[in-house]
Amino acid sequence: MSELIRNSIRFVLFLAFEIYVLNRVPHLHRFISPSLYFLFILWLPFSVSPRWLLSIAFVTGLTLDYFTQSPGLHAAACVLIAYVRPFLISVLTPRDSSDFNYREPSPQSLLWAPYFIYVLILTLLYHGWLVLLEWMSFGSFGDFLIKLIASTAISLLLIFTVELLFPRSMRFRTNVGG
Amino acid sequence: MRNVILFIRRYFTFFTFLFLQVASLWFLYSFNKFHQAQFLQSANELTGQVNSRYKKVENFFALGDENRRVHTLNDSLINLLPQQFAQVDTARQLVRDTVPTDTLNRYRRYYFRPAAVVYNSTSGEKNYIQIDRGSLHGITENMSVLNSDGAAVGVVVNVSPRFAQVMSLLHVRQKVNVALKKSGDFGTMEWDGADPGLLLVKGLPKSVAVKVGDSVVTSRYSFNFPPGYPVGTVAAIISDPGTNFFLLKVRPAARFYNLQYVFVVENLQYSEQAQLDEQSRRRIEDPKRNPR
Known part of the structure; x- marks a missing residue:
């Protein structure tokens, strides 16, 4: 399967799940609004250039925004994590190995501990930006913190459930014979 | 000038990020302010289509409840139809101890239950x-x-x-x-x-x-x-x-x-009708036991 088709399918599935499942299940609590779809951005291949990453993230966020009638909100958060992602990957992996040996970030390519940190930081950033933008219009700082931590925790739970449910087995790529 | 171009090229990603971020925030705040978002009209067409398709599927699972609702509503309306009532002949009316008729002198003939x-x-x-x-x-x-x-x-x-x-x-x-x-x-x-x-x-x-x-x-x-x-x-x-x-x-x-x-x-008159029917049959067909 080509990268484009694989990621297009993921795009549709993640957004459909977000719109028709996560946005529709009754809220656990008013502070908790888990989301999962931004895992799509976390899973994009290493080979995507930062500019493309930003554009894709923008489109992803905006698509969700138009479904939830809040244009710009999720797009802003997605663009933020897409911008941070390349730095984080270069910090968490030795430049010469994973970047080229595997297709995309996964527990297998980054190893579990760095991958966890990668997901944790980006989830925290995503929710942080999202809640901050909401907080600017209403709420207090205490609400902001609780919301941030609770949403991040539930999202992490969802993400690692997905990781365990759908392990992406990836070939180790060598530069011998492609 | 050359330095400026170099600078922009060097930080192009960062500028893209800034541009997209500002664009999103502009969308967000213009929406909140004027209650009209950029491209929201045309985007609504698209999301509406996707949503209505999804709704079709979702409706399918709610059909049972919906049927029940419509059915009970129909029931309440059918009971009000004039044909469920019959007119009382006022020329010769028996006095009863209850009031079986409504103000229009109609009494209920049929009662529907769901x-x-x-x-x-x-x-x-x-x-x-x-x-x-x-x-x-x-x-x-x-x-x-x-x-x-x-x-x-x-x-x-x-x-x-x-x-x-x-x-x-x-x-x-x-x-x-x-x-x-x-x-x-x-x-x-x-x-x-x-x-x-x-x-x-x-x-x-x-x-x-x-x-x-x-x-x-x-x-x-x-x-x-x-x-x-x-x-x-x-x-x-x-x-x-x-x-x-x-x-x-x-x-x-x-x-x-x-x-x-x-x-x-x-x-509601079934037993009376049936009783009358049976009595008259018995009386006519078995005249010995019930002499006229």
């Missing part, structure tokens, strides 16, 4: 339908049963506290008084147990002009069924040379295969 079908068969010769209402809900024997469209389905023959058994029209011992909608001529509807898609109407005189496609409705003379509710349409007319009657094959109006909700119709 019920759900819990068991149904169409494959045998004696088909029964079980409904989830019983004597606790006021169901008694000999009440008639109509489906959601008002088409005749059967007659209650047995009642337990919470359930009732309905003898379907597809039952070889069922006999219902029916009439042609066009002319009002009546006959008896039966079933021979052969084809669940065809009922039989006997006793219609050959003098009646009947055509294929005519509607057959419940008759005014039926004790159980309220008059004028559809039973079926004439599918074939067999003229038996031996008798003076037509034999009509009638395609039933109710679809017995997918009954979900039904109305149980009570004729």
Whole structure:
């Protein structure tokens, strides 16, 4: 399967799940609004250039925004994590190995501990930006913190459930014979 | 100048990020301020289409509840129809100790109760339908049963506290008084147990002009069924040379295969009518015991 088709399918599935499942299940609590779809951005291949990453993230966020009638909100958060992602990957992996040996970030390519940190930081950033933008219009700082931590925790739970449910087995790529 | 271009090229990613971030925030705040977002109109078209497709699927799962809702609403409305009432003859009125009539001097003739079908068969010769209402809900024997469209389905023959058994029209011992909608001529509807898609109407005189496609409705003379509710349409007319009657094959109006909700119709004068009928028969046919 080509990268484009694989990621297009993921795009549709993640957004459909977000719109028709996560946005529709009754809220656990008013502070908790888990989301999962931004895992799509976390899973994009290493080979995507930062500019493309930003554009894709923008489109992803905006698509969700138009479904939830809040244009710009999720797009802003997605663009933020897409911008941070390349730095984080270069910090968490030795430049010469994973970047080229595997297709995309996964527990297998980054190893579990760095991958966890990668997901944790980006989830925290995503929710942080999202809640901050909401907080600017209403709420207090205490609400902001609780919301941030609770949403991040539930999202992490969802993400690692997905990781365990759908392990992406990836070939180790060598530069011998492609 | 060259330095500026170099600078921009070096931080191009960062500028893209800034640009997109500002764009999103602009979308967000212009939406909150003016309640109109950029491209929201055209985006609404798209998301609306996707959403309506999804809704179609989702609606499918809510059909049961929706049917129930519509059915109970219909029930409340059907009970208000003027044909469920009859006019009291004021010329000679008995004085009773209750007030059975409303202010327009109408008294209720038929009362509709909603019920759900819990068991149904169409494959045998004696088909029964079980409904989830019983004597606790006021169901008694000999009440008639109509489906959601008002088409005749059967007659209650047995009642337990919470359930009732309905003898379907597809039952070889069922006999219902029916009439042609066009002319009002009546006959008896039966079933021979052969084809669940065809009922039989006997006793219609050959003098009646009947055509294929005519509607057959419940008759005014039926004790159980309220008059004028559809039973079926004439599918074939067999003229038996031996008798003076037509034999009509009638395609039933109710679809017995997918009954979900039904109305149980009570004729509030049933016992009085039936009693009178039986008394008069006894008196006429057995005059020795009941001398006139």
